[in-house]
Amino acid sequence: AAKRAGGNRMHAFSDDMRVKVRERLDAEARLRDALAGDPVETLPVWFQPIVSAATGEITGAEALVRMRAPSGEILGPGHFIPAAEETGLIVPLGEHVMRRAVLRLIEWDEHLGYVSVNVSPRQLAEAGFVPMLANLLAAHPELDSSRLVIEITETALLGFSVDVRERLAMIKALGVRIALDDFGTGYSSLTWLQSVPADVVKLDRSFVAGLAADPRKASIIQAVLWLARSLGMTVVAEGVEEPADWHALRNLDCPSAQGYLFGKPLPPAEFAATLAPRRIVEQAA
Ligand code: C2E
Ligand code: MG
Ligand code: MG
Ligand code: MG
Numbered sequence: 001a002a003k004r005a006g007g008n009r010m011h012a013f014s015d016d017m018r019v020k021v022r023e024r025l026d027a028e029a030r031l032r033d034a035l036a037g038d039p040v041e042t043l044p045v046w047f048q049p050i051v052s053a054a055t056g057e058i059t060g061a062e063a064l065v066r067m068r069a070p071s072g073e074i075l076g077p078g079h080f081i082p083a084a085e086e087t088g089l090i091v092p093l094g095e096h097v098m099r100r101a102v103l104r105l106i107e108w109d110e111h112l113g114y115v116s117v118n119v120s121p122r123q124l125a126e127a128g129f130v131p132m133l134a135n136l137l138a139a140h141p142e143l144d145s146s147r148l149v150i151e152i153t154e155t156a157l158l159g160f161s162v163d164v165r166e167r168l169a170m171i172k173a174l175g176v177r178i179a180l181d182d183f184g185t186g187y188s189s190l191t192w193l194q195s196v197p198a199d200v201v202k203l204d205r206s207f208v209a210g211l212a213a214d215p216r217k218a219s220i221i222q223a224v225l226w227l228a229r230s231l232g233m234t235v236v237a238e239g240v241e242e243p244a245d246w247h248a249l250r251n252l253d254c255p256s257a258q259g260y261l262f263g264k265p266l267p268p269a270e271f272a273a274t275l276a277p278r279r280i281v282e283q284a285a
Contacts, residue, residue, distance in 0.1 A: 027083040034067065035092050042068050043093065045100040048265040049274065050116070050236055050258045053250045058275060060114040062151070062258060063101040064265045065093070085122050094123040095132055102136055104268055105147050111275040116149040116179055116200075124152060130170045137174055145175035149200060152178065154186030165195060172197050179236070184224065193231060201228045205239025208259070212244035222252050 034042035043065055050060040067075040084090040101117045123129050137145050150171065168178055179200035180192055184207055193201075203224060211217045221237070228235045240246050240259030249257060263274060 024083050024086075027080045028087055028089070030067065030069070031080050031084055031087075031089050031093065035089065035096070039093075039096045040100070043096060044068060044074075044267060045097050045104075046265040046267055047104070047115070047271040048258060049263045049271070050256055051262045052256050053254055058112065058262075059256065060116060060149070061112060061271065062116045062265075063097060063104075063118070065097050066265075081120070085120055088122070090120050090122050091126055091128070094119060094129075098133065098136060102140060102143065102148065106140060106143055108272060108275060111272075114147045114149055114177070116151050118181065119150045119152055121153070121155050124164060124167055130167060130174075133171065133176065134174055137176075146177055149177040149179050151181040151202065153181045154189065154192055165197075168197055182238070184220070193227060193233075198233055200236060201233050202236045202238050202258075203254075205259075208237045208239050208245060208249070208257075209241065210245070212242065212248040218248060218252065221249070221254065225252060225254060 045063050045065055047061040047063060049058040050062065051057060052059045065077055065081075067080050069075055081090070084093050098117055101115045105112070105115045119129075137143065137148075152168075172178060177199040178197065179202050180196065180198045181202045182204045183189060183192075183201045185204045186192070192198075201224065203221065207217050207220055207224075211221065225235055234255050237249050237254050237257040238259065240249065240257045240261045243261065246257065246261055263271075266274070
């Protein structure tokens with residue numbers, strides 16, 4: 001009987017695998033169609049606010065890509081970024097996101113300090129990435145390039161033959177700022193801090209959620225804040241949902257934060273509506 005059950009499990013597993021493979025192929029085909037068709041419509045770039053602890057104002061935003069399915073349904077990046085990375089479609093997708101982000105930065109000039117754009121390891125490894133960025137900035141001389149931030153994760157440092165540090169130095173030479181995304185979740189966070197010329201540390205949500213009730217989390221955040229400050233970097237706490245956690249972050253002197261408490265990612269028009277007049281986030285917690 002045990003053997004039979006095992007056999008059934010194997011069967012169920014392979015059905016599951018088939019579903020996963022089909023979903024992956026669907027995602028790839030949709031992504032190809034979207035990029036070849038009308039990416040502005042089918043791959044909209046949404047924006048989530050980043051607020052200053054000192055003033056409660058929205059000082060920046062993170063650009064987050066979405067996919068509009070033919071049904072009209074909006075899919076999050078988890079549905080298509082992995083396929084994009086595997087197939088290399090992340091390169092044209094990433095360029096599209098960067099262009100949209102730069103256009104919005106210019107459009108929202110007086111109302112928004114900066115926009116932060118996720119750049120995947122595969123994009124960074126591509127020889128064309130820095131020239132693409134340089135050309136884009138050269139095409140918009142009115143844009144102060146320090147208003148653009150690129151977010152990279154630790155995996156960008158691993159597993160690629162190109163010298164990522166050299167590439168990051170070239171990006172910094174363009175005046176673009178660099179943020180370490182999901183900081184604290186990888187294997188070599190301190191190596192990161194030591195070796196990468198970053199300007200911003202984005203403290204992962206796992207340290208932030210439940211902070212107010214967990215003194216160990218508070219200690220870790222305090223240490224990261226201290227380290228970042230001594231290295232001349234600023235910190236954004238990710239995934240702030242609870243007023244109590246925001247209160248605790250401000251008590252620790254965390255300079256800025258992002259999370260559902262302040263706003264979810266929104267389409268550009270809706271995001272812009274929260275900028276004018278400048279929204280003051282409730283300080284009471
Ligand atoms: P990320 O860069 O860490 O982005 C933050 C994610 O956390 C976003 O999910 C955001 O909606 C979510 N989030 C923000 N505040 C909260 C909160 O208070 N609570 C919770 N539970 N979640 C919160 P999203 O938009 O689904 O993006 C997921 C990931 O996909 C991003 O993680 C990023 O790694 C990747 N991604 C998104 N857009 C792009 C892109 O244009 N290019 C690349 N390469 N990756 C992207
Ligand atoms: Mg990010
Ligand atoms: Mg993040
Ligand atoms: Mg994160």
